[in-house]
């Protein structure tokens with residue numbers, strides 16, 4: 606209500622739209638989310654994807670290396686944003702082994718800019734737009750990755766989108782791949798803010814079992830400053 610009033614007043618004063626306004630217009634959720642990210646990247650590309658640029662960039666990088674990511678590994682950074690983690694992965698991995706996918710064209714543009722500024726072109730990263738959100742892996746469907754990471758992505762996705770992501774991820778994983786992803790824990794699934802969702806761990810256990818994946822809680826090894834939890838999925842039902 607308050608946001609609608611603010612939107613109206615903003616319009617009357619001919620102010621440019623604030624990013625949050627897109628959620629109150631007639632867009633489906635992922636379209637609004639993409640527009641919101643684009644607008645925020647235009648304002649501040651490092652803050653747009655959650656801030657704590659150095660801390661959380663290094664956190665995800667060090668965690669994957671501690672869990673077997675080698676320069677020869679291939680990595681899909683799903684929802685790579687403006688490369689908070691990506692810039693570390695690109696520098697570390699062999700040329701051609703990093704793929705970042707995102708909904709937001711502005712985030713990917715900034716990512717390309719960063720790759721140039723940081724002298725990382727020789728690593729030939731692929732930065733790919735997901736322009737078919739209903740088919741989450743369509744843009745990379747021909748590839749198989751040793752690691753898939755979704756840092757602070759499912760934290761923003763409602764359960765139908767998350768289900769589809771978990772249903773399809775096996776299609777881009779090698780036989781021994783691990784899919785690491787973070788989420789915010791809640792007693793039950795709920796939308797907390799405009800683009801923030803919480804899940805019980807049981808939701809992921811149920812989905813993993815439906816899709817023949819094994820699941821491990823790695824949160825104790827992942828000291829995320831805001832308490833995001835970390836799960837690992839592998840192909841097969843485990844031991």
Ligand SMILES: C[S@@+](CC[C@H](N)C(=O)[O-])C[C@H]1O[C@@H](n2cnc3c(N)ncnc32)[C@H](O)[C@@H]1O
Pocket residue numbers: 638639642654655661683684685686687688689690706707708709712735738741755756757758761762
């Ligand atoms: C909070 S940011 C995190 C970015 C990055 N993983 C990091 O840790 O810095 C979430 C990103 O996921 C992207 N995203 C969300 N849903 C997506 C989807 N279904 N397909 C591709 N990208 C998505 C958003 O556009 C946004 O850039």
